[in-house]
Amino acid sequence: MQLIAQKEAAEFVKTGAKEFRQNSEVRLTPGAKDIFTEAGVKVVFDSTAAPASAPAATATPGHYTPDDVRLFASKEATEIKEQICDIGRRIWAREYCDGNGGNISARLGPDRFICTPTGVSKGFMKPDMMCMVDGKGKQLGGTWKRSSEITTHMAIFHSTPEAVSVCHAHPCHAGAFAIKGMAPPPRLIPELEVFVGTVAYTPYKTPGSAEIAAEIFPLAPKHQSILMGNHGVICWGKSVEDAYFKMEITDAYCRTVILAQSIPGAASIPCDKLPELLNIKKTLGLPDDRYDLKPAGLCEVDPWQQMCGSHGCSSPVTPFNPMTNGAASSDAEIEALVQKLTDEIVANLSKK
Ligand SMILES: [Zn+2]
Incomplete structure (x- = not known):
């Protein structure tokens, strides 16, 4: 229960607000009611206006300046x-x-x-x-x-x-x-x-x-x-x-x-098209941390590699199979695994 006495009411009046919202957790003393009446502040009961976590309309009346x-x-x-x-x-x-x-x-x-x-x-x-x-x-x-x-x-x-x-x-x-x-x-x-x-x-x-x-x-x-x-x-x-x-x-x-991520493939906006988008952005007066970059610096990293490389996306992703209501058939899983192993072997050979 929160009691609003004359002192609190007077501080509330100083805020300039013309409506004091209270819920069932708040009680006004007769003196506080008089102060509100004199100042033309309407007391309104509103159960939704003052949840317990932000009690009543008197949380921080403060001493606000007239300005x-x-x-x-x-x-x-x-x-x-x-x-x-x-x-x-x-x-x-x-x-x-x-x-x-x-x-x-x-x-x-x-x-x-x-x-x-x-x-x-x-x-x-x-x-x-x-x-x-x-x-x-x-x-x-x-x-x-x-x-x-x-x-x-x-x-x-x-x-x-x-x-x-x-x-x-x-x-x-x-x-x-x-x-x-x-x-x-x-x-x-x-x-x-x-x-x-x-x-x-x-x-x-x-x-x-x-x-x-x-x-x-x-x-x-x-x-x-x-x-x-x-x-x-x-x-x-x-x-x-x-x-x-x-x-x-x-x-x-x-x-x-x-x-x-759950769909096979990895398209992205081509590097040479990015400056066009940044030019549009510049004409709109919007800030961007890439305006000063040279074209090569705009797309050093492939977005899907950035996404999946360090955070282990399941790649290659098994395609959706309507025959099994989305569950991967064992053939598709094996095919994907073989493809993944082949890619890794090719990548290792090319490093040598
Ligand atoms: Zn937050």
């Missing part, structure tokens, strides 16, 4: 809050977040950012749950407690001035690469090459820690999509939707690559 209260209630802030809620619903609908996972943020003004609160499903957020923080992650607006991973977002905002919004979630296909300790190989689908670029990978560090912020900081200027090892994906963009698009493209790419 911050005005900024947080401005038209620009309202638009960003609505965009973040919209993208939260899309992240949840695509199963990119689990439980309370994921967080979204966006620049509002100099040293001011709007971000999602901690402890809520990203699919069911309301604009009045949003928080405002400064560049150090200190909360300066909002009645819900800000995300604990905001320092990771700040690493991107500080190293990458073009980043307007940051989106972090746990999509399964990109996450599968992240728990294998590798980024997906490049040069397989133009969509990723042009609109995202090389996906970066950084080894596991505790989520929200200074260590992970230090890893992300130097990567962000050249990578709009970064896999955080054994954790998830963080992307930045020129708007809230753009940051989300980077995540959607990254996860769709990873999903296609994972599916493709």
Whole structure:
């Protein structure tokens, strides 16, 4: 049970919010009710608004300055809050977040950012749950407690001035690469090459820690999509939707690559066609860590070798057999084994 007395009510009034949401875990003292009535704050009962993990609307009332209260209630802030809620619903609908996972943020003004609160499903957020923080992650607006991973977002905002919004979630296909300790190989689908670029990978560090912020900081200027090892994906963009698009493209790419592993063959975008894609990207004003590379350096490694060489894909893969409902016939298995042995013998002979 959380008791809101006069002191807490007065601090809440200072935030400028006009609605106090409470669930059955929260009780107001008569004095607190009077303060809300005098200040014109409406008390609303909402069982979904305050889950136990983010208790009530009084998590961090803080002492916000009048300027911050005005900024947080401005038209620009309202638009960003609505965009973040919209993208939260899309992240949840695509199963990119689990439980309370994921967080979204966006620049509002100099040293001011709007971000999602901690402890809520990203699919069911309301604009009045949003928080405002400064560049150090200190909360300066909002009645819900800000995300604990905001320092990771700040690493991107500080190293990458073009980043307007940051989106972090746990999509399964990109996450599968992240728990294998590798980024997906490049040069397989133009969509990723042009609109995202090389996906970066950084080894596991505790989520929200200074260590992970230090890893992300130097990567962000050249990578709009970064896999955080054994954790998830963080992307930045020129708007809230753009940051989300980077995540959607990254996860769709990873999903296609994972599916493709079970199909024989190994095609990739030819080396000499890659500069054309990078030129398109340059005209769109998108950053890429490969602009300075010479054509030969663009594709030193075959993507399928990169994928399977060090991580042991089962290759050659047994073809799908409709007669056995997908299970390999013994003939096909033997044929594949013979082919594999032959390839290895030829490769060894050619080394000598
Ligand atoms: Zn996370």
